[in-house]
Amino acid sequence: MVKKFWCAGSSRVSGWFGVLTGVTLLLAVLCFLFHTGELYAGGFALSGVGSKAIGMGGAFRGLADDWSAAYWNPAGLTQLEESQLTGMLVFLSPRPEYTPDISYGGIDVGYRNDRLTYTKTETIVIPDFGGFLKLDAFEDYTFGVAVFIPAGLYSEWDLYNPTPAMDIRNQYPRFDHIGKLTVLDIHPSLARSFMEEKLSLGAGISIIWGDIIYQKAYLTPSGIPIPHENLLIDTRLEGDGWGFGANFGALYKFSENFQMGISGKLPVTLNLEGTAAQELYTLNNEYLRDMLLGNAFTRAESLQIFSLFALENMTAEPNAKADLKLPGDIGVGVAIKANEKLTFTGEVAVTFWSALDSVVIELDGFDPSGSPAENSTIMFLWDDITRVSLGAEYKIADPLALRFGYYFDPSPIPDSTFSPIIPDLGDKNSFNIGAALTLGGVEISYNYEYLMFEDRNIATLSDVNGDGTYDNYPGLYKTDLHASHLLITYRF
Secondary structure: OHHHHHHHHHHHHHHHHHHHHHHHHHHHHHHHOOOOOOOOOOOOEOOOOOHHHHHOOOOOOOOOOOOOHHHHOHHHHHHOOOOEEEEEEEEEEEOOEEEEOOEEOOEEOOEOOOOOEEOOOOOEEEEEEEEEEOOHHHOOEEEEEEEEEEEEEEEEEOOEOOOHHHOEOOOOOOOOEEEEEEEEEEEEEEEEEEOOOOEEEEEEEEEEEEEEEEEEEEEEEOOOOOOOOEEEEEEEEEEEEEEEEEEEEEEEEOOOOEEEEEEEEOOEEEEEEEEEEEEEOOEOOHHHHHHHHHOOOOHHHHHHHHHHOOOOOEEEOOEEEEEEEEOOEEEEEEEEEOOOOEEEEEEEEEEOHHHOOEEEEEEEOEOOOOOEOOOEEEEOOOOOEEEEEEEEEEEEEOOEEEEEEEEEEOOOOOHHHOOOOOOOOOOEEEEEEEEEEEEOOEEEEEEEEEEEEOOEEEOOOOOOOOOOOOOOOOEEEEOEEEEEEEEEEEEO
16 A cells, blocks of 8 residues: 555656746746835835936826937837936835735645744835937937836745645755745847927837846645645745837827827746755655665665765756746836926726737756656746826926836736745735926936735635646735835936
């Protein structure tokens, strides 16, 4: 009877390692799917680029009158009256909370159930910068390069503690669910005005580089009787890759007081390559080892059993590749100048997150059991979302302006694939206030953002593609985020 359990278990373990490695890469990619701070806009995108634009709630496609137009609507670059260099720092202070409620068939398997858990506290700093030229010989044109981080992730969670009944031999790490992602967009852009500067058209090229670290614990059936029915595997993905895309835009001035812009970006496929390290925690139960050995029929079975109870954990590091599709978007915005001092903006934009339906992970190498690692398909099932933004700018005097903004942004992630590593809980309300001071050719601006997330309570585990691995983390989630945006611009 014991032999039957182990034989079934050894077959399952071999097959599962390939799947788990694939899950690691994809989720890593997912987490990565696009930065360096807990995400705070839809999916893993950030609120946007530019102190002025974010200060006006991201309602900027219809105004687009500074360097960040390269991100929002490149057609607006024609409105730059002078050449300029800009540097910006974003400071993020996320505060996510998670109370796990995870059990397998009603059995506690080691998650910190009913205990309020926080990520490792850390303030994240994100740089953006750009330079654009206005030349007398090409007065209808504006061109230059912006470099910004449009999306990413930073999270470290202590979510899992092996139960004593699991009898693992070696110490398990404290922070066991880690997601670190940086997505960098090198963005050359060109814009031109037509019809006596009433119409502007612009386009940019996205040269995107992404870097990711993703670590997560998995439990996989062992084929061994209770309480060793699950084996604990720690997985860590490290990798990077490149992708190429483009954005486009148009801006039309109906009058001096009213203009409208439309812009969008094409989807991007990131070609990610890296390694997917796995570590299976061996068991410290000599009685069970001897019992299994007594029922082993072949030398190969005995070697597998000795490996499962060895002093050192079983490890493997196959190579991993995945093509990850980043979503495109399209939006339309307006800008209304009520008078010389007051400007209102509004915008509606759709992001096509449904491109993240599934990803195939290709593995080259062996799993910890020594068997060839198997490819895996990971399901996301994300939804398209619509973001609504409003903004205002009031010029108190020539050197000083105040900015206000708000946006509403739902989450594209369904309960069935939700993970605390990507804590985009649900509907988000962002409130912004900022100011800009201009002295000669130098502008200094600051914006404060408070992002309030709707709580999310997930009740049941889900295996959306039937591969035997659960795709979500039930429990109660709460979070908010504070961000500061500091920018200096030099015009010449």
